[in-house]
Amino acid sequence: MATKRTIEVELSTTGLDREGRPQRVPLVSEGGVAVALEAPPALEPDLGGEHMLINIGPQHPATHGVLRLVLELDGETVVRCIPHIGYLHCGFEKIGEYRQYNQIIPWTDREDYLNCIGNNIAFSLGAERLFGIEITPRCTVLRVIAMELSRIASHLVWMGTTGIDIGAYTPFLWSFQERENIYNLLEGWFGARLTTSGSRVGGMAADIPDKWLEGLQGFIRTFPKTLDECDRMLTKNAIWVGRTVGLGVMSPEEAMNYGLSGPMIRASGVAYDVRRDFPYLDYETYDFDVPVGNAGDVYDRYLVRMEEMRQSVRILEQAVKRLPDGPVNVDDARVILPPKHKATSEMESMIHHFKNVMEGPRPPIGETYVAVEAPKGEKGYYFVSDGTSKPARWRIRPPSFVNLSAIPRMVEGHLLSDVIAINASIDIVMGEIDR
């Protein structure tokens, strides 16, 4: 199902201008600045002959982890794709049933490990609804800042690794440079770069340190420039366009039917963004756009993610401006520990501290499903509480698990080399898929 689609590309090679300086020369047929590339034609008819079995992964760098794809090929065309997952399965949901709520937060770091702080906050939001806690205004804005930073970091990794898969090495270096800046910021805030474990039920592990916002503002100033450079490198690059346009097309109806979410469903033309349609953390009060593609191919997923990073910067700018003073943690003795100096000097506080740590806070009997817009899509946490301090059931709704389940549909009829591009466009994290 190839689309007829025309994208302007700039083909450039190094030439010399009149003074002998190197210059980018567009390779153009008829005096314009661009040539048009069209989507590849539809699948060729079956040429007969034997089909071939090809195994990709689980130890293949382009499968972004330990994904294994068994492909049936007719010549170079994929006829059937059978994915195998589960190599990283370690039973997070089972372990969660044996842990108190705050003790589960470090596990959420390790599922989608490109979006650690986003998972921590999503988990806390779910647990807070289960406890019936309303977080403070400062905490709300701090969480928005952390989630958008995390979204940018995750999309940067996606852009870099997909570039490598398709053959562009430079954006990888540039995007990882910016990702380092984000991780420096997170390190200053939480003391950890990757596995932050930064939120708690009812608040955050720490308030931001002094002058942290200045660092964030520096990032907000410099990051769009890097993004523009990557944009110039890729968006009209003939190789990039040629290797992404018309691949893995999902129509809007199909995308909804397959349960895709995040940039995958928006690239297909469905304007579904949890931040806007089922808001949390007061996202409805921020001014941001939801980018939507119209072809649903790999190229549109790239465009959507690029634009999302720009929108995240917009949200960050607004969040920095409105960050209120006040406490970060709620004033709720059920979930928040007393200050350490009181716990070591007052008997009541010591007992309170002891009970909260050893027995853990107990939510009322009930259940809740809280979803957030993670970089990969709708990430949901479903809690069932039976009134004890440990959840009776803790379920992760992993967005890339559901997105990946559509890969047999997306790759069939495409070439073997396009499987790599389509797989990269899903933005999978195997830690989250296998859990």
Next chain:
Amino acid sequence: MSAPFTIYQPAGEQPSTPKNLPHKGGAANPSAAAIAAQFPGAVLRSHVMWGETTVFVEQSKLHDVVQWLHDDAAQCYEYLSDVTAVEYRDAAQPMEVVWHLRSIKHRRFLRLKVQLAKTEPLEVPSVWDIYKGADWLERETFDMFGIKFAGHPDLRRILLWESFQEGHPLRKDFPLRGRLSRAQQLTNALSANPEARYSMEELSIADAFEELPLDMRARLTGDSRTGE
């Protein structure tokens, strides 16, 4: 950027972050009453908790209810967020299979539940023919809980390997460290046939099986598949 796609643009007012949700009670999703009116006797009960509406549906009617919710223009639940199951620590409580549905158009969220007594066979209808996204979610629920989804085209384990003999890990009677000792697990892993990475279905592709050496073919047709 590309022009927005107008068909699936959600209509109506911009919703806001829910605040101060009551534990029980509150505004119910109108679809709950609509299901009860459309399918008399299918709804066992429904309740609202933390702002989320849960509808307990008769097991035999589940597929019809989901089909109607998906097709009916006033409901328009086109998006299946999640399929999972719950087993409670209290062994007397029945198991529950949970469907989380979303209407992107009307911005509604609905939870459907079917209760399964543990004495009965654990089987519910599959909604794979309505939502293709249910494929892996149902397979995972089968893998973790042993609940069968009647009508699913390819119901086999997904996260664990096919020859996993210890049962279904998210059941409450499954010990956290597994049923086998570490030594037994290691012995099993070492004695597994490393050649049997492909299922017979995959080996039927391309006559790959015929090209294998005779002794390997003999081992593969034996009963020592790892079936990853």
